[in-house]
Amino acid sequence: IASRVVYRTGEVHTAFSPEELYSLVPELAELARLETVEACSVFSEHMTPELWVRIAEKVAEGLNAGAKGVVVAHGTDTMAYTSSALSFMLKNLTGPVVLVGAQRSSDRPSTDAHLNLLSAVTVASRSDLGEVCVVMHGSMNDDYCLIHRGTRVRKCHTSRRDAFVSINEGPLGMVKNGEVKMLREYRKRGEGRVEVDGRLEPRVLLLKVTPGMGADLLLSALELGYKGIVLEGTGLGHAPETLFPALKRAEEEGIPVVMTSQCLWGRVNLHVYSTGRDLLKMGVIPAEDMLPEVAYVKLMWVLGHTREPQQVRRLMLQNLAGELSPRSPPTPP
Known part of the structure; x- marks a missing residue:
């Protein structure tokens, strides 16, 4: 302006x-x-x-x-x-x-x-x-x-x-x-x-999921010391199985991974398909209907306050500033 x-x-x-x-x-x-x-x-x-x-x-x-x-x-x-x-x-x-x-x-x-x-x-x-x-x-x-x-x-x-x-x-x-x-x-x-309350952890990565994507980017992020990862998954919040080794390692190291959707409208649901259920077993946090960039900023704020995995999950799934809703409208406005 x-x-x-x-x-x-x-x-x-x-x-x-x-x-x-x-x-x-x-x-x-x-x-x-x-x-x-x-x-x-x-x-x-x-x-x-x-x-x-x-x-x-x-x-x-x-x-x-x-x-x-x-x-x-x-x-x-x-x-x-x-x-x-x-x-x-x-x-x-x-x-x-x-x-x-x-x-x-x-x-x-x-x-x-x-x-x-x-x-x-x-x-x-x-x-x-x-x-x-x-x-x-x-x-x-x-x-x-x-x-x-x-x-x-x-x-x-x-x-x-x-x-x-x-x-x-x-x-x-x-x-x-x-x-x-x-x-x-x-x-x-x-x-x-x-x-x-300006405590932020800036070492958070926002990464778009693509077909055939390898685990090397995520593994590199872990080695570089990133403290949290937000994925823009496909559809309901999916990622290819080629990423699974990196996601398992992130869980083992206590690095939270949050799943959003590239679709923007609608919400992440990891219970519908087997891929989503596999992601849940690896500790991936569904971001519900949060926008990817909002989840990215929120994870910075959450990690500025706690690194304890269960606390991170709880705060990411808690509506703090109107970023989450229990239901999403069926169609875009």
Whole structure:
């Protein structure tokens, strides 16, 4: 959202200071008194777990200093990773934490930055949310934005303005004509102090399962000292038997392996086919209806708190920040 095109080369560069971002949408002054703070200034593909913690600390500082809500301007590529991380790290939120970005740079006629930022500030200043969320265009037109739960959202198109979609549940709400309308149950703002639980284990690997995949990648990860592995399995959460030796070794070494699905919609079920039951016998943890990137971030957070296998399993299967649900919708929205 804080970028512009260098027309001589056609490249997009981060360019606006926080103050310039504010001046980009003067209507913001009618909504709220803004204070701008720079936590970091990097393209989102360069985000790290350390920067997630830094952002969380800045968010907590702002809310504990009396801010009614916080808007985090973020690049769209890895916004869902950051929204997941903040969802697990921030405790007892006293106001909304709203991530917002733009698919088109803010100096282009087709930019979505204006409506996205205006809608994000509307949610932060006028709603009673006590969750981390993502606010982005809900259609290709400049008519409304959707409010997505931070642990349920994914960027599903490289360039469309309505690229962000809530997966396995509908959006939390929408912003239209300056009004916030909530569409499903949500956590409301609390009272007291916001706390940051930023203990993360960054040595977690997210790996996509492919036909004929050998065990060497997983074995190498174990030898390199990775503390947890998340697999994007096929279908209901399957992996070829060529991976079984590595999975058995991971279980022997106490390295948790979490299974998600490449299908995104629906849920992992390792009880249907024999392959799934074999994976369960090797200690693989089914991620239910969690998105792969959410399971990846959550496993970092869980391993930052415990390495005990049963505790890891228990926490991964416990709904901590709206990332799990007992049932998934039968079809995508």
